[in-house]
Amino acid sequence: MYLKRLDVNGFKSFAGATSLEFGGGVTCIAGPNGSGKTNVAEAIRWVLGEQASRVLRARKTEDIIFTGSAKRPAMGMAEVRITLDNSDGWLPLDFVEVVVGRRAYRSGDNEYYLNQSRVRLKDLNELFMKAQVGQNSYAFMGQGLVEQVLTLRPEDRRGMIEEAA
Amino acid sequence: MYLKRLDVNGFKSFAGATSLEFGGGVTCIAGPNGSGKTNVAEAIRWVLGEQASRVLRARKTEDIIFTGSAKRPAMGMAEVRITLDNSDGWLPLDFVEVVVGRRAYRSGDNEYYLNQSRVRLKDLNELFMKAQVGQNSYAFMGQGLVEQVLTLRPEDRRGMIEEAA
Amino acid sequence: VKERFSTTFRKVNASFKTYFQTFFGGGEAELLLTRTDEETLPGVDIIAQPPRKKVRTINMLSGGERSLTAMALLFALLDTNPSPICVLDEVDAALDEANVDRFTTALEKLSERTQFVIITHNRRTLEMADTIYGVSMGEDSTSTVLSLRMADIAAK
Amino acid sequence: VKERFSTTFRKVNASFKTYFQTFFGGGEAELLLTRTDEETLPGVDIIAQPPRKKVRTINMLSGGERSLTAMALLFALLDTNPSPICVLDEVDAALDEANVDRFTTALEKLSERTQFVIITHNRRTLEMADTIYGVSMGEDSTSTVLSLRMADIAAK
């Protein structure tokens, strides 16, 4: 399984429809301070089901929806879609290509989609847990958190090893 | 007042007698990871009376004395001397040049010196407090601690402003 | 379950040691199970000793040595149980040029099994990427993304 | 004492706003006294809003914007009550090239009243230094210090 494409619209600083194509291997993201690089990483975690406000730097659902600027009005909805290549059958689904989507409204409602049909968060979490793309896994290292791996309490580090089991 | 010279011997990774001359203006320290740059900053704070183990990355006095390596034996004492130019009378002393020294032994004993005569830590702290070169002041920003200024609790930030009063 | 944990623990420990020695050109690194009573599960401690140094606890390492040690542990986990995707946000910020090269060399090898998305300011890391995106903030405070080639970066 | 605090607070606040606007090319920054009851002294909150953005709390800023905001506050404190010596350890690690230039320009001005000792990996910061020391770790794991000129660094 690998990431083929990410479509972002209305998530944090991405006010217009923006998409990134990914090949296999290594994709780098560069740019000035405050341009939106970490927002891209957060969009990936968000669409995969991330809920923790600490990880998303947002206290409530509304905080991740484009709040507007001097020149552009605020948006009412944030949407992220991720297209995964599943030709190796990593995700236990019969699709060669899997599109996962998430929408959030100012009301606080969140909707989750799997190949265009609506699902519950619970369904997504079960799917990703089986496929080792869990939310709390070591595979996401946030900005400034390199040190965290070393400062975890011993029992929390055990949790990281258990995840790899 | 400004820093003219720093003499380090036996403090952390400085096993031999090492000295740095400083002019006014800006002095930069560069070098590979683990070469001893932060140890220089800690030597300056240590000789000015720093006691906090969190700031010195040392749990006990012994940790700041050169522990030895494959090719060099451990040392029994760490000594740092700092020469300050006091021609502007910033420090309330009648000397144009002030040399502050500190020694530490494996026994845990610490000795403090002011222009070659032994003094107590209390005397040094009083001297530096009057001259605004306090230990906990905003004038020392440790590695990775830039964020700390922002994450302090509001009452602690008040403390920083009070110091500047 | 205990059985699986101890097999994984041994594998991660062996891999952690190898990555550490590759990054530091030698030295010793080890994960230790903390001793506990029968009831609770043991925690995991880290010992890291750069070559020719006596230091053994991680809090006596320098900023860059700590980042490198953390990456050795992360890569050991990825090596033991590859995750299809890994997202890293400025993990190379504290590294000097020689250590960035060691980091990217290890990354290249792991990218055969894991897809990496790496946010970085570091020119040397950008040079090894297959795809580069430049993100910029417009006058209207919205982010736009542009696919870049290394030649574009060098010109900046 | 209360009198002195509020005069200092006003000065630091004004200077913080100026440094912030210089670093970000505009925007708003402010220190606010938290409301408390009669007994306890008020704390200090920070509001920081980059130009053309709606964000107001510091936890919604990016990594580099946070570093820059922290430096604006530190420089405001130094400006209000200059300390003879200031030691900074890799405070420029998260900054992009344009922001490093803004940081060093402000530093140059402050260095007329405050002596700076700056630890950095950043070439642009090294270029503005009056004196440069290179620290290296020898085969025997001890640190040695060498005075360098910019030409030595460029050659490395």
Ligand SMILES: Nc1ncnc2c1ncn2[C@@H]1O[C@H](COP(=O)(O)OP(=O)(O)OP(=O)(O)O)[C@@H](O)[C@H]1O
């Ligand atoms: N008491 C001691 N005796 C000998 N060596 C010590 C002692 N205390 C610390 N060290 C060594 O000093 C080194 C750390 O140096 P320091 O933190 O100054 O590095 P640095 O140049 O700041 O690196 P970085 O760029 O990674 O921040 C460690 O590798 C450690 O082994």
Ligand SMILES: Nc1ncnc2c1ncn2[C@@H]1O[C@H](COP(=O)(O)OP(=O)(O)OP(=O)(O)O)[C@@H](O)[C@H]1O
């Ligand atoms: N809901 C939102 N609506 C509009 N803009 C937002 C929203 N949430 C965050 N932002 C903006 O996104 C910017 C932060 O972007 P991000 O953290 O991705 O920067 P970055 O490119 O990672 O920068 P750095 O290199 O400093 O880490 C902030 O300036 C903030 O104003």
Ligand SMILES: [Mg+2]
């Ligand atoms: Mg960022």
Ligand SMILES: [Mg+2]
């Ligand atoms: Mg350091």
